[in-house]
Amino acid sequence: MSAMTPQQLTKQVLAAYAGTPDPRLRELLTSLITHLHAFATETGLTRQEWLAAVEFLTATGQKCDAERQEFILLSDVLGFSSLVDLINAADGATECTVLGPFYVPGAPTRAMGEQIGRPEDGIPTLVRGRVTDAAGRPLDGATLDVWQSNSDGLYDTQDPQQPPFNLRGVFVTGPDGGYHFRTVRPASYPVPVDGPVGDLLRGAGRHNWRAAHIHLIVSAPGHRPVTTHIFDAENPYLDSDTVFGVKDSLIRPFRPAGPADPPDVSYITEMDFVLAAQ
Ligand SMILES: [Fe+2]
Secondary structure, eight states: OOOOOHHHHHHHHHHHHTTOSSHHHHHHHHHHHHHHHHHHHHHTOOHHHHHHHHHHHHHHHHTOOSSOOHHHHHHHHTTHHHHHHHHTOOTTSOOOOOOOTTOOSOOOBOOTTOBOSOGGGSSEEEEEEEEEETTSOBOTTOEEEEEOOOTTSOOGGGOTTSOTTTTEEEEEOOTTOEEEEEEEOOOOEEOOOSSHHHHHHHHHTOOOEEOOEEEEEEEOTTBOOEEEEEEETTOTTTTTOTTOOOOGGGEEOOEEOOTTSOTTOSEEEEOOEEEOBO
């Protein structure tokens, strides 16, 4: 009688889950078990390494609380969040990217052109463009929910000096689909490394900086919303964003304002958004 092989064990485990009544759950479990077993078999995973992984995941869960989501951060730095975004992207629409941990629903609706920050938050910048459908027709009543950090790389929720909903705002387009708002030029910021994900990044020799960006959720009735960023073309972290959020189509120059531009801003960036029908 020969000893059981890893392949035989994998087969046995798969068979035990083959009767899962829900077809989608059955598909997910079958694939998960197949890939998880293959990972251990291929790498010759040791018992010590298995235990280290269990301890790492335990610590990841223990680091989570109402404000801190270490599992999402783990998913982000492994590129898994971006992968799920890619798989679910709508054809022909503006590319999406990570939501990140700093979104707060309920930001105030602001008048078109309004400044969402304060003078001390950074260099005044005008952002403008159009929201259209996939055929290029302007979308009336499209909503842009915008949020970003100040020039120190801090969001209002991280910084007691900033009032609630600072550097956040909701803008609604008119019949021409156009939008414009004032903000500050965004800064790079580090993701937190005082938890297990920090150990992972250090162990891999990776830095923990995000490329500077403005967050937006763009939506319109009858269309699929897009959660995305505008990235600053001059940022040094575009090629190494710690959460793999950068897509070429989302990078925009922040050009110095000229004599024909509004006198109260130093930089101007332009980005159009395309939404696919639902
Ligand atoms: Fe962000």
